[in-house]
Amino acid sequence: MGLLNEFKEFATRGNVVDLAVGIIVGGAFGKIVSSLVADIIMPPIGLLVGGVRFTDLKFWLRNAVTDSRGNIIKEAVTINIGNFIQSVFDFLIIAGSIFLLVKLMNRLNRKKSAESAAPPAPREEVELLTEIRDLLKYSQR
Template identity: 80%
Template sequence: MGLLKEFKEFATRGNVVDLAVGIIVGGAFGKIVSSLVADIIMPPIGLLIGGVQFTELKLWLRNAVVDSSGKVVKEAVTINIGNFLQTVFDFLIIAGAIFMLVKLLNRLNRKKSVKTAEPPVPSVEIQLLTEIRDLLKENKRMGD
């Protein structure tokens, strides 16, 4: 029973929940970026280089072998350069977005730490002792 309780405490701790939320949001963000690259960025680039769709860029190592009835006996073997380029663009955009997010969070944390760097307010006892000290110094000067 103790192991179950420990796991429950671990799973409900802030860091684990934050991590789970981050993974879910990150997965959704990855899909958005993949769509951005495939559907918005790559078509104009393909148009600029002659109407080529990047996903169709391939190096053919072997053509498909077809028998007399038209049935494929051996599949074609290709190196899919276009898919690789699209994945590289996905990665670069995701990495850039994460870099900018981390940079923003670091800037916000720096501002927060500067605000919290102010000296702490002394306790009531310290304030009273400081006042007593100041009064004693003042009385000593008056007596001189």
């Protein structure tokens, strides 16, 4: 029973749950970025460079081998450079987004730490004693 309780405590800790949420959101974000690159960014770039569909860019190492009826005996072997280019764009957009997010969070954390670094306001008794001291100083002159 001890091992089960330890696992339950581990799994329900805040940082583990936060990590799980981050992974799920990151996966969804990755799909959005992949669609952004494949469906919105790459078609205009392909048009600008002469109507190229980047997913069609391949280096053929071996053509497909077919029999007399057209059935494929051996699949073609290709290096899919277009898919690699799209993946590079995906990575650059995701890395840039994460960089900006971390930069924003660091800025917010610095503001919070600067606010918390300010000395706490003196207690009411200290303020009252300071006022009495100052009054005594002025009355002795």
